[in-house]
Amino acid sequence: MATKEEIENFMITDFPQAKCIVESVGEQSATVRHAIGFDELRPGGTVSGPVLMAVADYALYVAILGELGMVSHAVTTSLTINFMRKPSPAKDIIGKCTLLKIGKSLVVGEVSLYSEDDTNAVAHVVGTYSIPK
Amino acid sequence: MATKEEIENFMITDFPQAKCIVESVGEQSATVRHAIGFDELRPGGTVSGPVLMAVADYALYVAILGELGMVSHAVTTSLTINFMRKPSPAKDIIGKCTLLKIGKSLVVGEVSLYSEDDTNAVAHVVGTYSIPK
C-alpha cells in the first residue's frame, strides 16, 4: 500500500492544477479537502457543481492509489452525482471515498461530500475508474 | 425565448468564473465551447474529467435559459457522465445539449462533448436541473 506522503507527491506532480489536499488514506478509503473561495462559488452563495465533481473525482483517485499503488494512467470511465443540499460558501468541502469493488480492470467507489463540520452530505457520487494493465 | 445575447450577459454576470462561451441556442438545445490550455489538462496529455463535467453543466444551463428565460436559481440535481474517448489536448471542447423533458419542476437533458472537428463524442452526459417556482 502507498503512504499518504507518496500519494501527495504523486498528485502534486501529476495534477498540479488540482486544489485538493489529501487528508487521510485508509483501507479502501480516502478523505480529501478543497478550500472554498470566490473561484468555487456560484450565484446564491453556494459551491458550484463542477467543484464538487472535481473533489469526488480526486477522492476516488487517491483511494485507488492507496489501494493499488501509483497507477498513473487510471482514468475515470463514469461518474454519477446527486446534489442533495446547498453547500456552505464559507466552509471547506470534505470528500470521503469508500471503494466498493476493486476488479482487475475496473474500480467502483462512492464519495460523500460535506461542508466541513456538517454531518449531512451535500452530494453523493458513484464513480468508476479503468485501471491500465 | 431568450436570445443568445441575453443568455451570454446572464452567464457572464452570474458565472464570472466560467470559461465557457455560448456558441448557439436553439429549439430546446444549445452549443457551448471551452478553450483548452494548461489548466484543463491532466497527465497523459488529455482534458481533465471535471472540465468536461463543467462544460456539460454549462451547456445544460444555457439550453434551459433558452427555453425558460432567465431562471436564476435553477440548480443541478443530478448528472451522469460516461467518458468514452481521450479528448485532444490541442482542441477546444464543444458541448452540444438537447433537452429531453421540460417539466414544471424538473428538466432533463443530454450533452455530447467533442474535441472540435471530431465527430466521435469524447463523453456523454445526462443531467437534471430543478427549476424554482
Place this chain on the structure above:
Amino acid sequence: MATKEEIENFMITDFPQAKCIVESVGEQSATVRHAIGFDELRPGGTVSGPVLMAVADYALYVAILGELGMVSHAVTTSLTINFMRKPSPAKDIIGKCTLLKIGKSLVVGEVSLYSEDDTNAVAHVVGTYSIPK
C-alpha cells in the same frame, strides 16, 4: 412512522406482481429480499440485471414509506446501478437501502444488493423518488 405490517399490506395491494418481501424497516432504511429461481436467472448461471434493479427500486420505496407513511403516488425519477460481482444463482438477493436525503419533493437513497450470506455487494444503486404533494 409506518410499521412493517402496514408497509407489507400496502405493497401487496399496490404491487401484486412484485416478488420481494420486506425484511425490516428502520430509521431511514429498509431491507428487502427476493427469492431467486429460473425466472430470475440469465445465461452463465447468474441473476439478471433487471431483477437486481427491481429489488433496489422496491427497497427504496419501502424505506420511503417507512419514513413518510403511505405515499401512494411516489415515482422513481432516476436510478443508477453499478454491477460489481456475479450474484449466486442459488441464493436470495438481499437489498439494503439507506436514505441519503428526504426533501420536500425529492428523496435520494442508496441500495447495496447482496447474494444472501455474502458480505461483498453484487451491485450498488443510487435512486431518486419524486413525492407528490
Place this chain on the structure above:
Amino acid sequence: MATKEEIENFMITDFPQAKCIVESVGEQSATVRHAIGFDELRPGGTVSGPVLMAVADYALYVAILGELGMVSHAVTTSLTINFMRKPSPAKDIIGKCTLLKIGKSLVVGEVSLYSEDDTNAVAHVVGTYSIPK
C-alpha cells in the same frame, strides 16, 4: 454483422424469460418492443420502472450483438435511467438504442423508451456493457 434472425434465435435460447421482441437491428443501433399487460403495470395505471429498465437492457444487448456478433457473456456493468413521462398502460413499450462507443472491452449506448406511437420518450437510459475477450 449478425442478422436479425440470428439475434432473435440467440435471445430466445439465452433469455427464455425475456418478453421483448426484436423489431430491427441497424448500424450500431436496435429497436425492440415489449407488450404491456397486467404484469407490467403499477398503481396509477402506468408501466413499472423495472420493466422499462429491462427493455433498455435488452435493446442494448441486441444492438451489441448486431455490431459484434454473438458475444454470449457480455454483461451490463452500469445503467442510468431517467424517468420522464408516464407511459401509457395500453401501449407497447418501444426501446430504441444507439451505441455511442464500441471499445475493446467496454461498450456504451443510450436507449430512448417510448409508448408506441408517442414521439416523446417516457424514459432515457445510458448503459455500459463489458465484453469478454
